[in-house]
């Protein structure tokens with residue numbers, strides 16, 4: 055029961071969020087004697103097995119935590135990011151996605167550094183699963199260099215072992231020899247006990263099966279595959295990857311589940327974010343209105359919000375979404391994607407809306423077939 059209480063959130067979190075932090079909310083004007091009924095966002099049996107690990111049905115992505123260029127990160131945001139982390143953990147979230155390349159310029163590795171710091175200051179260190187990604191930089195040409203990259207991440211996070219070590223992308227399209235070094239690097243870091251499980255990111259269906267077989271022959275189970283998966287990034291490749299994951303016992307992690315923010319309903323062709331995202335959104339947002347209207351209608355009917363519906367759609371498709379959040383309000387809202395399920399009829403409406411959208415998200419340039 056005590057464990058349950060540790061990730062309890064007031065029932066208001068199942069609907070739209072208006073309040074700020076949970077810790078601020080608890081000091082509201084309600085009489086101290088009145089304690090509203092608290093329900094967990096998910097039950098312990100709804101946790102998801104990832105190889106030897108057990109994770110929450112949704113994780114948090116941390117690409118923005120250190121990235122100035124695309125996400126406008128500033129170090130003054132760190133205390134709010136720590137509140138985001140604490141809020142997530144308090145509500146049972148134990149999966150955090152990061153990468154050794156997250157953080158721009160002098161802030162390289164900042165996302166891992168922040169996560170390491172937040173974990174050290176947290177009460178539930180041992181339950182947190184960090185999924186980090188190792189970049190296939192052109193100078194990382196041998197398995198030993200990938201092991202060194204893994205040690206670099208461990209150092210930044212001040213940890214002894216990483217939960218899931220993932221290859222950030224495949225080099226099969228442009229440097230097939232390096233690809234072998236990546237794969238052997240994963241084997242080596244697993245054999246040395248530096249990672250508890252291994253995964254890949256931006257691998258298409260064919261390359262996914264190849265690496266799965268290669269690792270299996272070496273006694274290393276491939277536990278996760280991460281692809282861009284959202285109402286703006288759903289097509290034959292994503293469906294095929296999902297099918298393969300299901301048949302091989304690999305968990306599919308859905309990255310950019312909010313289409314970098316386009317599936318929140320707050321942007322429009324006349325209200326674009328600054329920086330490179332604005333350029334991308336300018337291409338995609340015109341024509342997105344019918345899908346956003348469907349999302350809005352469902353959200354209104356269910357007393358949810360558009361981001362909550364978009365994230366819940368990913369969960370309903372059997373993936374583990376890792377939405378990014380830059381503010382406490384966003385984090386709180388995104389947590390409300392848990393604890394309820396879209397109906398089949400609502401899913402059909404959303405699937406149709408996605409299919410009919412004239413423009414989709416561009417795929418990662420390193421995404422393989």
Ligand SMILES: NC(=O)c1ccc[n+]([C@@H]2O[C@H](COP(=O)([O-])OP(=O)(O)OC[C@H]3O[C@@H](n4cnc5c(N)ncnc54)[C@H](OP(=O)(O)O)[C@@H]3O)[C@@H](O)[C@H]2O)c1
Nearest residue numbers: 115116117255309310311312313314315318377378384387
């Ligand atoms: N493997 C890969 O190659 C790869 C690639 C991309 C991402 N990822 C991982 O996936 C994670 C999530 O993807 P993402 O961060 O690219 O995009 P996303 O989750 O689709 O969108 C996140 C952004 O949307 C906005 N947002 C989030 N929640 C919101 C809410 N409730 N209301 C309004 N706005 C909200 C915020 O940006 P604004 O407030 O600025 O709009 C936030 O940074 C990343 O952090 C990273 O860990 C992996």
